[in-house]
Structures are given as C-alpha cells and as structure tokens.
Amino acid sequence: MAAEVAAVVEEVRRGFESGRTRAYEWREAQIRAIARMIAEREGEITTALRDDLAKPEIESYLHEVSMAKSSCMFALKELKNWVKPEKVKSSITTYPSTAEIVSEPLGVVLVISAWNYPFLLSIDPIVGAVAAGNAVVLKPSELAPATSSLFAKILPEYVDNSCIKVVEGAVPETTALLEQEWDKIFYTGNGKVARIVMAAAAKHLTPVVLELGGKSPVVVDSNIDLDVAAKRIVVGKWGCNNGQACIAPDYIVTTKSFAPQLVDALKTTLEKFYGKDPLASKDLSRIVNFNHFNRLTSLLDDEGISDKIVYGGQRDEKGLKIAPTLLLNVPNDSPILKDEIFGPLLPIVTVDEVEDSFNIIKSKTKPLAAYLFTKNKKLEEEFVKNISSGGMLINDIALHLSNPYLPFGGVGESGTGSYHGKFSFDAFSHKKAVLSRGFGGEARARYPPYTPQKQRILRGLIDGSIISLLLALFGFPRD
Known part of the structure; x- marks a missing residue:
C-alpha cells in the first residue's frame, strides 16, 4: 500500500515539476473540464449522493452540484485577475525600485475531504488548488463510498490525470498518504483526525488548512419576525443534510420568556416541512452509518435527557433515520451540550436576558459559525464585537458560505485557514515578494x-x- 501511494505521489510531483501546471492555459482548461464533468454527470453525482446519504435530489443540487459549478464559474471569471502580480509601493530606502507580490503555486497538495458533502467538499478545494497552479491528490471519504468510487471513475476522464489523481481507501490509505511529503494539506473533518493530520504534517513542516466544526450557536431575540426566523432555522438545521453539516445550528439560546413561542413556531414549521411522520419524509437525509446513528441515539438516551424532548425523538434503526428533535432546558453538563452533535438534535438553552447568551457561547470552544436573529441593531453590534467565530450570519443560517467574496474557515478548534473564491486561490499559493532595482541611484x-x-x-x-x-x-x- 505505501509503495503504491508513494508511486502516485511521485507521478503527480513529476507532473508538477514539468512546469505545465503553472501555465494559465492549463489551469483554465482543468477548471473548464471539471465544470463540464459536473454538467454532464449530474445524474450520476445525484445518484451517488442518494446512495451515500439518501440525500434529497433538490438538496444535492442546491448544496453540492450547483455550488461546485458556481465555484468553477467564479474561478474562470476571476482567474486572470488572481494570477496577475500585485503592484505595491516601495520605500525611500530602496529608491529607485519597483515592488510586487507574485502568487506562485505551492507544489503538490493533498485534499482530504469529508463524507457529509462528499462532492462539494472535494471539488471546491480542488478548484482552488488547480487555479493556483498546483498538482493535486484527492482522498475522498470512505464513509461516502458511492461518491468516492464515482470520483475515481469519472475525474480521470476529464482532467490531466498525471497532475490530478484520486486515491480511494480508508485509514491505511490515508495513513500512507500522510507519510508522504506534501507542499500543503487541506483537510475537512473533525478535530480528532485533524490532530493526526497536523502531527503528520509537522514532520515535513507542511502547512495545513483545517476545516473543522464545533458547536455553532443560534441566539434568538424576541424582537424578530418569528415565522421567518423559524423557517430559516429549520431549513438551516434539518435542510442541511439533516443536521450533519459543520455549519448547522448545534444549539439555540433564547430567553425563558420567549422560549415557549419559539418552540411552538419551530414545531409548526417542522410539521409543515416534513409532515406528521418525519421518518417517512423524502426531504430528510438519513444518518450516514450505524456508528453515527448509535452515537446520536445515545445522546437522546442519556440520563435526564429523554424528558427534555419537546418535539420529535422518533428513530428508525433499519433505515438509519432520526426525526428532527427539539429539547428544552437541557442541563449544561450534558454530553449533548459539550461535543458537536452533527445530527438532527437541537437543544434549546434558556437565559434571563438575551445578552446572557454571550457568556454561554464564550464558555465553549470557538464555533465555525455563529448566528443571531434580531431586529435590535445594538444587540447585533455587540454580538459581532464580542463573539469570536469562523463566520457569522445575522437573521439567517448557513448562507454566508455561498458568498464567494467572503472567506470560509474556522478559528481555534473550529479550524485554521480559509477558502472559497479568491481565498481558495490564496490558500494554495505562496505570496512571493519581488523587489526590482536598476543600477542607478547608488x-x-x-x-x-x-x-x-x-x-x-x-x-x-x-x-x-x-x-x-x-x-x-x-x-x-x-x-
């Protein structure tokens, strides 16, 4: 296994060292080819996502296919500007001179993607790496085997397979890949594996981008349009892979006085979206596998938790389905409020004043996303000022990642580095300082x-x- 992986990496490195990935024409051609692959193989992509996660077709299109295509189109539109050297000022100590920053490819990069959005989270970083002129090895998640197999089958049909390769497999293959020397590693997943990735990268001083997760809070003020807020929270939680998303809401904080109204609105919306029997809904993804199903049901079965369920809680072990579940006034020391849930369970924590939510959020690790629903501009300003998170969205859920002009990434234990749009290009580029002088002006x-x-x-x-x-x-x- 190690020898096979080493041979793949060596071939890709030879491709990079040939110099052809640096050419603008090569970069553009690869991204166009990926966009064509998405358009021509959409049916196969959607089928693979359904096989892996029972993902609804519209969700597959909105959250994976269309966003992957948009990533390609945006890169193609902006690539000429991205690759141009950036002119900067020079100082009197170097007069006369000109100065610029040149973006150059790092070299051969490894992309390790995740199972919850297995297509998008593979394509998006590949587009950034290729746009920057790198050669790439993709390791898709073995927990999404249909999508992984599809990548191995169709990607070589469209791209330069000597510079862009797919390595399938599980822990042995990932371990073998991490033993190789890379110019950058881009990992999407959880903190436990991220520490393994960082330890392996440290042996070669390899820089990393870590896209992780965390407990993303939703603070709900009483000064809101409750009907709109409830719809946005529900679709942002359960319409994102049934809660199996790094930016899905992990818990809600609201005031004790407003909690009953909020719970009623969420219940009404959930029933409207997914029916009286949500386990039979075709609009909800299933849990990825038995291990995650058992992990989530154990959270519900934890002592003192079952009586906190105010909606949902049904489960179907055979179909790996868990209904959208609301829990109210869960004890703060419960496991469900400690680690990232990554599933369809949503605890609601109550406080006396909405500003008290800040201390609750600060008591936990820094989240990947933080959400606030309010019409109070002063509260919004205080939230932005006082809460540290990878990203932030006011009065909606998850949509900030669709803006290619915003960086997407974590802080602290929710990750390091960012990507999307030009930030993807920058993530896989070295910013080289270039100062040029003539022979005069001694x-x-x-x-x-x-x-x-x-x-x-x-x-x-x-x-x-x-x-x-x-x-x-x-x-x-x-x-």
Whole structure:
C-alpha cells in the first residue's frame, strides 16, 4: 500500500515539476473540464449522493452540484485577475525600485475531504488548488463510498490525470498518504483526525488548512419576525443534510420568556416541512452509518435527557433515520451540550436576558459559525464585537458560505485557514515578494567605511525624517 501511494505521489510531483501546471492555459482548461464533468454527470453525482446519504435530489443540487459549478464559474471569471502580480509601493530606502507580490503555486497538495458533502467538499478545494497552479491528490471519504468510487471513475476522464489523481481507501490509505511529503494539506473533518493530520504534517513542516466544526450557536431575540426566523432555522438545521453539516445550528439560546413561542413556531414549521411522520419524509437525509446513528441515539438516551424532548425523538434503526428533535432546558453538563452533535438534535438553552447568551457561547470552544436573529441593531453590534467565530450570519443560517467574496474557515478548534473564491486561490499559493532595482541611484552611505556623516544619512533614511536626512546630506549638525 505505501509503495503504491508513494508511486502516485511521485507521478503527480513529476507532473508538477514539468512546469505545465503553472501555465494559465492549463489551469483554465482543468477548471473548464471539471465544470463540464459536473454538467454532464449530474445524474450520476445525484445518484451517488442518494446512495451515500439518501440525500434529497433538490438538496444535492442546491448544496453540492450547483455550488461546485458556481465555484468553477467564479474561478474562470476571476482567474486572470488572481494570477496577475500585485503592484505595491516601495520605500525611500530602496529608491529607485519597483515592488510586487507574485502568487506562485505551492507544489503538490493533498485534499482530504469529508463524507457529509462528499462532492462539494472535494471539488471546491480542488478548484482552488488547480487555479493556483498546483498538482493535486484527492482522498475522498470512505464513509461516502458511492461518491468516492464515482470520483475515481469519472475525474480521470476529464482532467490531466498525471497532475490530478484520486486515491480511494480508508485509514491505511490515508495513513500512507500522510507519510508522504506534501507542499500543503487541506483537510475537512473533525478535530480528532485533524490532530493526526497536523502531527503528520509537522514532520515535513507542511502547512495545513483545517476545516473543522464545533458547536455553532443560534441566539434568538424576541424582537424578530418569528415565522421567518423559524423557517430559516429549520431549513438551516434539518435542510442541511439533516443536521450533519459543520455549519448547522448545534444549539439555540433564547430567553425563558420567549422560549415557549419559539418552540411552538419551530414545531409548526417542522410539521409543515416534513409532515406528521418525519421518518417517512423524502426531504430528510438519513444518518450516514450505524456508528453515527448509535452515537446520536445515545445522546437522546442519556440520563435526564429523554424528558427534555419537546418535539420529535422518533428513530428508525433499519433505515438509519432520526426525526428532527427539539429539547428544552437541557442541563449544561450534558454530553449533548459539550461535543458537536452533527445530527438532527437541537437543544434549546434558556437565559434571563438575551445578552446572557454571550457568556454561554464564550464558555465553549470557538464555533465555525455563529448566528443571531434580531431586529435590535445594538444587540447585533455587540454580538459581532464580542463573539469570536469562523463566520457569522445575522437573521439567517448557513448562507454566508455561498458568498464567494467572503472567506470560509474556522478559528481555534473550529479550524485554521480559509477558502472559497479568491481565498481558495490564496490558500494554495505562496505570496512571493519581488523587489526590482536598476543600477542607478547608488547611496554611498550604505557602504563602508562608515563615517559619522554616513551614519546620520542612514539614520535619516531609516527614521523617515526628511529634515534629518537633509541636514545629514548638507553636513549640518543634527541639534
């Protein structure tokens, strides 16, 4: 296994070292080919997502196919601007000179994607890596075997297979890949595996981007349009892979006085969206496998939790389905409020004043996303100012990731680095400083022997004081 993986990486590195990935034409051609693959194989992609997660067709299109295609189209539109050197100012100490920042590819990069959005979370970083001129090895998640197999089958039909490859497999293959030397590793997943990735990367001083998760809070003020807020929370939680999404709401914080109204609105909306028997709904994804199903049901079966369920809680072990579930006033030390849920369970925590939510959020690790529903601009300002999170959205859920002009990434335990749009290009680029001078404009003061006057000239240059410089040049004392 290790020898096979090493051979793949060696072939891809030879492809990169040939120089062809640096050409604008190569980058553009690969991204166009990926966009064509998405258009031509959409049916197969949707089928694979249904096989892996029972993902509804419209959800597959909205959250994976269309977003992957948009990533390609945006890169194609902006690529010429991204690859241009960025002109910057030069200083008086280097006069006369010109200065610029040149984006160059890092080299050979490894993309390890996740199972919950197995198509999008593979394609999106590949587009960024290719746009930046890198060669890429993709390791799809073995927990989404149909999508992984599809990548291995169709990607080589469209792209330069000597510079862009797919390696399938599970832990042994991932371990073998991590033993190789890379120029960057891009990992999407959980903190436990991220620590393994970082430890492996440290052996070669390989930089990493870690797209993780965390407990993303939703603070709900009473000063809102409750009907709209309930719809957006429900579709943002259960319409995103039935809660199996890194930016899905993980818990709600609202006031004790407003909680009953909020719970009623969420119940009404859930029944309207998914019917009286949500386990039979075709609009809800299933849980990815038995391990995750058992993990989630154990959270519900934890002592003192079952009596906190105010809606849902039904389960179908054979079909790996768990109904959308609301829990109210769960004890703060419960496991469901400690670790990321990554499923269809949504606890609601109550506080006396909405501002008290800040301390609850701060008591946990920094989330990937933080959400606030309010019409109160002062509360919004305080939320943005005081809450640290990877991203933030006011009065909606998850939509911030669809804006290619915004970076998407975590902070602290929710990740490091960011991507989307030009941020993807930058994530896979080295920003090389380039200063260019002619042979004129010699400053004799920089060369030995150093005299007091030369020292005064150099001090004037370094201090940026025109008066000091003129005094030194004309031989006047400084004081």
